[in-house]
Amino acid sequence: MAETLHPAEVAKGAEGAVKDDADPNFMTSLARGLSVIRAFTEREPNLTIADIAKITGLPRAAARRCLLTLMQLGYAGSDGRTFFLKPKILALGYSFLSSAPLATILDPLIEQVSGAVQESCSAAVLDEDELVYIARAATKRIMSVGLNVGSRLPAYCTSMGRVLLAALPEAELDAYLARVVLKPFTERTIVAADPLRRELERVRERGFSLVDQELELGLRSIAVPIRAASGGVVAAVNVSAQAARVTCPEMEVQFLPRLLRAAEEARVLLVRSRGV
Amino acid sequence: MAETLHPAEVAKGAEGAVKDDADPNFMTSLARGLSVIRAFTEREPNLTIADIAKITGLPRAAARRCLLTLMQLGYAGSDGRTFFLKPKILALGYSFLSSAPLATILDPLIEQVSGAVQESCSAAVLDEDELVYIARAATKRIMSVGLNVGSRLPAYCTSMGRVLLAALPEAELDAYLARVVLKPFTERTIVAADPLRRELERVRERGFSLVDQELELGLRSIAVPIRAASGGVVAAVNVSAQAARVTCPEMEVQFLPRLLRAAEEARVLLVRSRGV
DNA sequence: TCGCCATGGCGCGATAATCGCACCATTATG
DNA sequence: CATAATGGTGCGATTATCGCGCCATGGCGA
Numbered sequence: 001m002a003e004t005l006h007p008a009e010v011a012k013g014a015e016g017a018v019k020d021d022a023d024p025n026f027m028t029s030l031a032r033g034l035s036v037i038r039a040f041t042e043r044e045p046n047l048t049i050a051d052i053a054k055i056t057g058l059p060r061a062a063a064r065r066c067l068l069t070l071m072q073l074g075y076a077g078s079d080g081r082t083f084f085l086k087p088k089i090l091a092l093g094y095s096f097l098s099s100a101p102l103a104t105i106l107d108p109l110i111e112q113v114s115g116a117v118q119e120s121c122s123a124a125v126l127d128e129d130e131l132v133y134i135a136r137a138a139t140k141r142i143m144s145v146g147l148n149v150g151s152r153l154p155a156y157c158t159s160m161g162r163v164l165l166a167a168l169p170e171a172e173l174d175a176y177l178a179r180v181v182l183k184p185f186t187e188r189t190i191v192a193a194d195p196l197r198r199e200l201e202r203v204r205e206r207g208f209s210l211v212d213q214e215l216e217l218g219l220r221s222i223a224v225p226i227r228a229a230s231g232g233v234v235a236a237v238n239v240s241a242q243a244a245r246v247t248c249p250e251m252e253v254q255f256l257p258r259l260l261r262a263a264e265e266a267r268v269l270l271v272r273s274r275g276v
Numbered sequence: 277m278a279e280t281l282h283p284a285e286v287a288k289g290a291e292g293a294v295k296d297d298a299d300p301n302f303m304t305s306l307a308r309g310l311s312v313i314r315a316f317t318e319r320e321p322n323l324t325i326a327d328i329a330k331i332t333g334l335p336r337a338a339a340r341r342c343l344l345t346l347m348q349l350g351y352a353g354s355d356g357r358t359f360f361l362k363p364k365i366l367a368l369g370y371s372f373l374s375s376a377p378l379a380t381i382l383d384p385l386i387e388q389v390s391g392a393v394q395e396s397c398s399a400a401v402l403d404e405d406e407l408v409y410i411a412r413a414a415t416k417r418i419m420s421v422g423l424n425v426g427s428r429l430p431a432y433c434t435s436m437g438r439v440l441l442a443a444l445p446e447a448e449l450d451a452y453l454a455r456v457v458l459k460p461f462t463e464r465t466i467v468a469a470d471p472l473r474r475e476l477e478r479v480r481e482r483g484f485s486l487v488d489q490e491l492e493l494g495l496r497s498i499a500v501p502i503r504a505a506s507g508g509v510v511a512a513v514n515v516s517a518q519a520a521r522v523t524c525p526e527m528e529v530q531f532l533p534r535l536l537r538a539a540e541e542a543r544v545l546l547v548r549s550r551g552v
Numbered sequence: 553t554c555g556c557c558a559t560g561g562c563g564c565g566a567t568a569a570t571c572g573c574a575c576c577a578t579t580a581t582g
Numbered sequence: 583c584a585t586a587a588t589g590g591t592g593c594g595a596t597t598a599t600c601g602c603g604c605c606a607t608g609g610c611g612a
Contacts, residue, residue, distance in 0.1 A: 024563085025344040028598070029570070033306035034349065038367055042374040050588060059572055064589080068301040073310065074404055081589085085372040087401055087408040087426075092313050093369020094426030096361040099321035104424070108414055115391050125363055128350055132363040137413065138384055148380070149425065150363075150370025300592090304569070305599070326559060335601055340560080357560085553612100560607080570598070574591105581586075 032058055036066040037075070037089065046082040093150060102235055103134045103149075105269045106226070109262045110137045110237065117255055119241045122147070123226070124160045125234070126168075129180055131161040134235065153215065156182055156196060157189050159223035160236035162209040166200040167225060167233035173200070189214040208256060210248060218243045222251045224259045229271040237262060308334055312342040313351070313365065322358040369426060378511055379410045379425075381545045382502070385538045386413045386513065393531055395517045398423070399502070400436045401510070402444075405456055407437040410511065429491065432458055432472060433465050435499035436512035438485040442476040443501060443509035449476070465490040484532060486524060494519045498527045500535045505547040513538055 039055040040047060047055070052063040067083050070076035074088045097103045106123040114121035114137035123135040130152045138147075147153075155161030155176075165173060182191040190196045203209040208224045221240035225233040239255040246254070315331040316323060323331070329339040343359050346352035350364045373379045382399040390397035390413035399411040406428045414423075423429075431437030431452075441449060458467040466472045479485040484500045497516035501509040515531040522530070 023348075024599090025341050026348060026598095027305050027309060027341050027345040029303050029305035030309035030342060030345050031349055033303060033309065034351070034368065038371055040371040042380075045376065048588075049590095060589085061572055061591095062570085065301050065303055065570080066306060068299075069303045069306050072299075072302060073307055075310070085376075087372065087403040087410060089372045090369040090408060090410070090426030091428070092310065093366040094424055095314055095316045096363065096365045097424050097426065098318040099316045099361060101321075104318075107424075111387075111390075111414060114387075127363040132366060134363060134366070138387060148370060148373050148383075150366030150373065152367070300570090324559075325561095336560085337562095337601055338599085341599080555612090556610085558607105558609085560605105562605085563603095565600105565602100567600080568598100569596105569600095571594105571596080573593095573595105577588100577590085579586105579588075582584090 032056070032062060033066045033069065036063060036070065037085065037092075040085050046079075046084050048082050052083070097134065097149070100134065101270070102226075106235065106237065106266060107135045109266055110135045113137075113237070113239065113258050113262050114139060116258055117239055119239050119246075119255070121237065121239050122160070123235055123237045124164075125236075126155060126161070126164040127152075129155060129176060131155045131158055131164070154180075154183070154185075156180065157185055157211065157214040158238075159209045159211040159221040159240075160238045162200060162203050162211065163223045163225045163236040163238075164233065166203040166209070173197075185215050186213055186217050188212065188217075208259070210251060212248055213243055220246060220248065220251055222255050222259065224256070224263050226263050226266045226270075229267070234270070237266075308332070308338060309342045309345065312339060312346065313361065313368075316361050322355075322360050324358050328359070373410070373425070376410065377546070378502075382511065382513065382542060383411045385542055386411045389413075389513070389515065389534050389538050390415060392534055393515055395515050395522075395531070397513065397515050398436070399511055399513045400440075401512075402431060402437070402440040403428075405431060405452055407431045407434055407440070430456075430459070430461075432456065433461055433487065433490040434514075435485045435487040435497040435516075436514045438476060438479050438487065439499045439501045439512040439514075440509065442479040442485070449473075461491050462489055462493050464488065464493075484528075484535070486527060488524055489519055496522060496524065496527055498531050498535065500532070500539050502539050502542045502546075505543070510546070511542075513542075 035056045036052055036058070039052050044051065049060055049064045049067060052058070052067065053060045056063060058066070067076060071078060071083070075086060076083050077086045078084070102125070110121045110123055118139055120136070120138045122133055122137070124131045124133045131154065133147060133149050133151045136147065136149055153161065155165055165176065168176065177193050177196070182193070182196065184191045190199060208222060210220070210222045212220050219240060220243045221238050223236045223238035226235040226237060228234045237259055239259060241251065311332045312328055312334070315328050320327065325336055325340050325343060328334070328343065329336045332339060334342070343352060347354060351362060352359050353362045378401070386397045386399055394415055396412070396414045398409050398413070400407045400409045407430065409423060409425050409427045412423065412425055429437065431441055441452065444452065453469050453472070458469070458472065460467045466475060484498060486496070486498045488496050495516060496519045497514045499512045499514035502511040502513060504510045513535055515535060517527065
């Protein structure tokens, strides 16, 4: 149980650049503690010290120290044998949400669209080559479980991801394409750089992205960009639905207008809330 | 700008118990790093090193090290002068959300109730004497801004808080009442222990809690407990509305039945998902 | 325009905080 | 019953972290 998973952002060095780390400004203990927090997942909400050690690659004693510290601070709890995260941990992630005007503003809009079209609706931004959900309204509990605020998906094969990629400066897109491996999630997934570039070009021209079962069979989604006052794309919103229930043309007809309206509304609201 | 706010869980010692016994299992650096994360709030999403130092009480150099570490790990960013949290920080809180069957299960139910009654609906649990939102569906952006997943409110003057307090074992309730100061948020807030006890007794008997403008004038809310298979109360769900629009009797008539139904549904779903 | 103060960056010596090995007790495992 | 794995602990080693102090920068007011 609990296999050695994510590469433990700590270990050698997340960035493969220089290996003679020894950066005097890098606090190893902090990095370790955070990696311990991230070791907890849906699959294994209750972990033992040994589990954590395996997952993070930390020595058992170190893992234990982190856990104990998190406990003392109220971020984790223990039933004696296993450890688990406590709700206080939300205070961390959500210092971001509450400090992000975006999430606050988009949330009600998302709800509104979702309620109107009776399908799941989300907002996301790009972070480290991935798509990160910052707001979400689900109609039913379905769809490849567990998409939540904070969830991360690849950008190249999702509608919101493509909208955001399409808005990237040329150079950054090049860098992205150079970095990322386009893994096929279904047989429809675009996995070659050139076709992807063309698709992004198309997204840019049409002002929205429609992705048909490229991430998961049976799942279609359509997304539009959210623009700030300045005109820059700051996020994306989408509606996703089961392919069996909604055809591609229907997605455009039924969902696109609402998405565009929400995006326009968001833009207006964003103007008023710019403390940045 | 950026006043000295929360007491910096690090400094002296969150628990007033023993003084500075230098627990060998406590990693100060980790605690400091986490307190830096929590220094970011809605009011000030962009903070300078000096700000952070003031807020957390850390020396400037230490604050700087934390910030730089968070940056290297991708949790924070900087525009050169000020720092801000990046979406990756959500991965921390998200470890909890995704590892909490509760949040996943309650979310769709919340949405459903919210959609049906056209008012904001939330779910919360108790954590360190406070109410913590674990799921939320807002209809409009209103109501004393920024209630989000992760938000914390006092338990004694909120409907969900009372539902959860009412479910506490006698001894724990005593301890709670001994610890907490009942601060009046409005002139209606119950601030004496005895009346509060009686109210909790009433909540226990009636199976729900209706709080009328005790947290904020113009705000009413009604909550019911969510019970696990075992019968223990594990969370609460509520509906809140503007007092001007919905009277107390109306709250009971219009919202209570739906809340009870959602709670019953949750109970059924919880039985099936108990991996704990 | 000229200083003044607050801030960010940096280096370093000091030291205490963290490390991780090694060992013991206890409990799953077979 | 034997074995392996886990949790807990202590300690010496060391190095990761600390925080003071200094310098450069720059915003701001006089």
